[in-house]
Amino acid sequence: GAGVSQSPRYKVAKRGQDVALRCDPISGHVSLFWYQQALGQGPEFLTYFQNEAQLDKSGLPSDRFFAERPEGSVSTLKIQRTQQEDSAVYLCASSPDSGRPQHFGDGTRLSIL
Amino acid sequence: GQNIDQPTEMTATEGAIVQINCTYQTSGFNGLFWYQQHAGEAPTFLSYNVLDGLEEKGRFSSFLSRSKGYSYLLLKELQMKDSASYLCVTPTSYNTDKLIFGTGTRLQVFP
Numbered sequence: 710g711a712g713v714s715q716s717p718r719y720k721v722a723k724r725g726q727d728v729a730l731r732c733d734p735i736s737g738h739v740s741l742f743w744y745q746q747a748l749g750q751g752p753e754f755l756t757y758f759q760n761e762a763q764l765d766k767s768g769l770p771s772d773r774f775f776a777e778r779p780e781g782s783v784s785t786l787k788i789q790r791t792q793q794e795d796s797a798v799y800l801c802a803s804s805p806d807s808g809r810p811q812h813f814g815d816g817t818r819l820s821i822l
Numbered sequence: 823g824q825n826i827d828q829p830t831e832m833t834a835t836e837g838a839i840v841q842i843n844c845t846y847q848t849s850g851f852n853g854l855f856w857y858q859q860h861a862g863e864a865p866t867f868l869s870y871n872v873l874d875g876l877e878e879k880g881r882f883s884s885f886l887s888r889s890k891g892y893s894y895l896l897l898k899e900l901q902m903k904d905s906a907s908y909l910c911v912t913p914t915s916y917n918t919d920k921l922i923f924g925t926g927t928r929l930q931v932f933p
Binding site: 712713740742744749750751752753754757764765800804807808810811812813814815816 | 855862863864865866867870909911917918919920921922923924925926
């Protein structure tokens with residue numbers, strides 16, 4: 710596919726479980742971003758990568774959140790010991806290089822019961 | 823700071839023109855984006871303004887006034903498919919890749 714692909718599309722987990730969300734950026738895109746979007750709100754920045762380097766993780770809400778992009782392509786956002794307040798849509802975006810418009814995936818809708 | 827203010831909701835009629843306003847506060851301006859987001863879908867890029875003035879792109883135009891910290895998105899010849907949220911977005915002053923999104927303006931177009 711030509712766009713950013715995220716999986717799963719929907720994820721339901723019990724409080725306390727660990728979850729892993731996957732993002733496949735557009736091929737060749739250097740920059741990759743993760744956002745959290747609560748219902749009725751705009752996306753909020755979590756973290757971003759240039760190739761495999763995580764350059765900014767200031768938006769991660771707690772140390773339960775961890776992101777990686779080991780080979781500079783696919784990225785995984787992991788949330789440990791999930792809490793109900795983690796319920797949100799998690800969006801991934803990529804761009805060809807720094808300063809270029811970001812292309813978003815459809816997101817993973819995470820529901821914590 | 824980078825407070826972004828835009829109306830929460832707007833309604834308009836098919837075929838009409840609507841203007842969605844956005845004000846922002848930033849000490850180091852690095853341009854302003856508009857994104858469109860349909861419910862349950864990805865935000866999609868609409869426009870990017872870095873200089874003052876109007877940028878026209880088909881039915882959509884975006885205006886910027888840096889001195890006033892003000893932008894608007896103008897949608898002409900509204901269609902039902904234009905019903906969506908419109909997000910006003912600025913990069914942070916210290917990192918152009920770190921985007922700050924407004925809460926979005928939910929536009930409903932009625933026949």
